[in-house]
Amino acid sequence: MKIIPIPCLADNYAYLVICRETKEAAIVDASEAGPVLAGVEAARAGSVRDVSAAGREGARPIAIWSTHHHWDHVGGNEEVAKALAIERVLGHASDDGRLPGLTDKLADGDTFKLGTLEVEVRHIPAHTLGAVAYIVRRPGGGEAAVFTGDTMFVAGCGRIFEGDPAMMHASLSKLASLDPATKVYCGHEYTEANLRFAAHVEPSNANVRALAAKARTTREAGQPTVPSTIADELACNPFLRVDSPEIRATLGIPAGASDADALGAIREAKNTFR
Ligand code: ZN
Ligand code: FE
Numbered sequence: 001m002k003i004i005p006i007p008c009l010a011d012n013y014a015y016l017v018i019c020r021e022t023k024e025a026a027i028v029d030a031s032e033a034g035p036v037l038a039g040v041e042a043a044r045a046g047s048v049r050d051v052s053a054a055g056r057e058g059a060r061p062i063a064i065w066s067t068h069h070h071w072d073h074v075g076g077n078e079e080v081a082k083a084l085a086i087e088r089v090l091g092h093a094s095d096d097g098r099l100p101g102l103t104d105k106l107a108d109g110d111t112f113k114l115g116t117l118e119v120e121v122r123h124i125p126a127h128t129l130g131a132v133a134y135i136v137r138r139p140g141g142g143e144a145a146v147f148t149g150d151t152m153f154v155a156g157c158g159r160i161f162e163g164d165p166a167m168m169h170a171s172l173s174k175l176a177s178l179d180p181a182t183k184v185y186c187g188h189e190y191t192e193a194n195l196r197f198a199a200h201v202e203p204s205n206a207n208v209r210a211l212a213a214k215a216r217t218t219r220e221a222g223q224p225t226v227p228s229t230i231a232d233e234l235a236c237n238p239f240l241r242v243d244s245p246e247i248r249a250t251l252g253i254p255a256g257a258s259d260a261d262a263l264g265a266i267r268e269a270k271n272t273f274r
Contacts, residue, residue, distance in 0.1 A: 019115025
């Protein structure tokens with residue numbers, strides 16, 4: 001499998017996922033048409049832009065996979081689908097009516113294929129009630145990726161707009177239980193700000209410092225910090241580390257508070273952190 005991040009808007013990522021065997025491809029989160037169509041064109045034609053290596057891949061987009069209904073993730077759905085004659089737009093069934101162009105209404109646990117790649121859908125509500133993750137695996141194992149939208153970011157999580165902290169905890173736990181080597185592709189480039197917060201709440205976490213140093217180098221080179229891995233997130237992401245005594249001490253969360261209540265308190269602290 002080949003995955004190409006396509007920067008959109010101020011700090012969004014769309015992605016092109018390509019099956020190397022069949023060249024069938026999916027667009028994850030068609031944020032805005034211009035950059036997505038340019039990225040697909042580069043992948044098809046072999047021209048060299050930011051999307052460099054894609055050129056030699058070839059790509060035949062057959063579907064748009066939407067992670068959730070927010071405009072900065074679906075704003076290009078209809079124009080991209082029309083321009084590329086894409087007939088399938090995937091999203092959670094509950095987003096019917098608010099997710100532009102939706103054709104394939106998904107539920108938790110649905111599976112399908114993209115060329116030879118195996119795809120599994122997980123419902124991960126809380127940022128929005130219809131948020132889904134797409135887990136893509138090469139058959140026979142060895143390589144896996146997850147598209148997390150605005151539910152899990154590198155070292156962070158999305159704001160809880162439609163759910164509650166317990167729902168976000170359950171959704172993040174689903175993602176945390178994936179194979180630790182799974183690569184994490186999220187919806188925004190928020191990594192450096194997230195790691196500043198992570199370092200603030202858990203100052204003795206050396207993994208946070210290491211990931212922050214790596215992110216800084218990557219951003220200075222003008223590159224995306226995605227993907228991380230589930231292992232990175234378990235080591236660094238404060239929203240997966242709700243039982244950390246240091247995080248709880250920093251934020252004054254009682255040791256006996258539930259994981260969901262701790263997550264809610266960490267989210268509240270992040271909302272006002274500068
Ligand atoms: Zn969102
Ligand atoms: Fe977003």
